Amino acid sequence: MTQPTEMRLLKIGAFAELAGTNLRTLRYYEELGLLVPARRSAGGLRFYRETDVNRWRMVQTMRELGLRLDRIAELLATHDARLSRHDLQARVRAALAEQDRLCAEKEARLAEQRRRIAEALAKLSECESCRHGPSPENNFCEPCAVDGKPLPPDLSALY
């Protein structure tokens, strides 16, 4: 009985494959304290637990939410041995709540963006039977010569 718990440890290559990333990024994240290997061998080899892939995925999710790595490191800094169990769980709860808030915000922005795209596509269909067309001479149909109104913004962006 060398260790009280059995856990399979992966070298960096196997862990990178499991996580869908590469060695450089894992080494960089270790440097930032974002994702530290469970242990190192005497020769310097990094060893990761299989469950560390959960932390990897959370970092990626937070990056997709637009956070910088140093900010992510702050939010995920729940691994401080000086924390009481109560304080640790409060931090975990705060990190999860903040992430949910960011997800909800982004969901709202995406829904609004899809609404704008639909609006642009609808106007584009009208344009197809129009005798005008975007060109430098008519300020690229801005405003539209038919109804005199500004184009839907996402159509204006492409005309």
Place this chain on the structure above:
Amino acid sequence: MTQPTEMRLLKIGAFAELAGTNLRTLRYYEELGLLVPARRSAGGLRFYRETDVNRWRMVQTMRELGLRLDRIAELLATHDARLSRHDLQARVRAALAEQDRLCAEKEARLAEQRRRIAEALAKLSECESCRHGPSPENNFCEPCAVDGKPLPPDLSALY
């Protein structure tokens, strides 16, 4: 009558304020052909149309979807004078459709992520009345000593 259409032109500073960005980024986007000023003065000053802010916003939306600037430049390359009106409109339609597809994909991932966060928060509430707690000795509650199951991934990431 100097110009057939009247349009208010903004110097880079005013346009940056309107767009909510800065001079450096606008100059960089011009360099990439992403957002080119409507004209330049003899002294080299850049002038933008107010409606160019629509293009700026579209670029930002696509960046938030995770696209690189060179890929965005490809998708927004609808401004080629050699294109027929029919081909131009087909390209615009394709660009809008692709963007909608990316939005829908991201929406689905966000919904899934919120589901995982809710799952983690639910388990966390159970943890609060548990006599165990995450520590190196129990592999950070992996697996959970109460039900013997792996932790919800987003809780595992923080324990």
Place this chain on the structure above:
DNA sequence: TTGCTCCTCACGTCACGTGAGGTGGC
């Protein structure tokens, strides 16, 4: 010993950030 994987520099790239030093006046 031979492969394969791992290690640590260290320079390159993308998308800007930030001055330095000088010019324009739609």
Place this chain on the structure above:
DNA sequence: TTGCTCCTCACGTCACGTGAGGTGGC
């Protein structure tokens, strides 16, 4: 003329990408 804004380099930064040259063997 004086301010204020604009201009073009050009070096710095963040989050990695990509070798170079050498070592480990959970």
